[in-house]
Amino acid sequence: MENCIFCKIIKGEIPSTKVYEDDEILAFKDIQPAAPIHILVIPKKHIPSLVQLEKEDEILVGKIYTVINKIAEEQGVLNKGYRVIVNCGKDGGQEVGHLHFHLLAGKSLGEKIV
Ligand code: AMP
Numbered sequence: 821m822e823n824c825i826f827c828k829i830i831k832g833e834i835p836s837t838k839v840y841e842d843d844e845i846l847a848f849k850d851i852q853p854a855a856p857i858h859i860l861v862i863p864k865k866h867i868p869s870l871v872q873l874e875k876e877d878e879i880l881v882g883k884i885y886t887v888i889n890k891i892a893e894e895q896g897v898l899n900k901g902y903r904v905i906v907n908c909g910k911d912g913g914q915e916v917g918h919l920h921f922h923l924l925a926g927k928s929l930g931e932k933i934v
């Protein structure tokens with residue numbers, strides 16, 4: 821998708837620090853980390869937000885959670901704990917219009933909303 825910053829990262833047009841990549845999924849470090857470990861896990865398919873998820877994306881989203889666990893294990897936090905956040909839409913605080921899963925870890929993430 822043109823003008824999508826994350827599609828540009830997928831295409832290598834914008835640099836990123838990649839931590840995982842396969843045919844369908846990319847993970848890279850967030851440029852403004854909110855925790856010692858802050859990684860964004862994204863589908864390579866341009867899906868603007870959770871709202872646009874389609875039936876055919878159900879397996880892809882499941883794979884994303886498996887990849888999150890793999891990364892958490894590699895980062896040494898699988899058993900310490902971590903948080904996964906998906907901001908969706910204006911009230912959800914979503915700023916980048918390409919579906920992404922924030923993986924946060926490396927400290928006690930105390931400030932719970934729910
Ligand atoms: P959200 O507010 O949920 O849309 O999250 C967007 C996230 O993308 C923020 O945490 C930003 O710090 C992050 N971000 C924006 N541009 C980049 C970039 N070029 N490389 C890595 N992370 C980015």
Ligand code: ZN
Binds near residue numbers: 821826827865917918
């Ligand atoms: Zn995109």
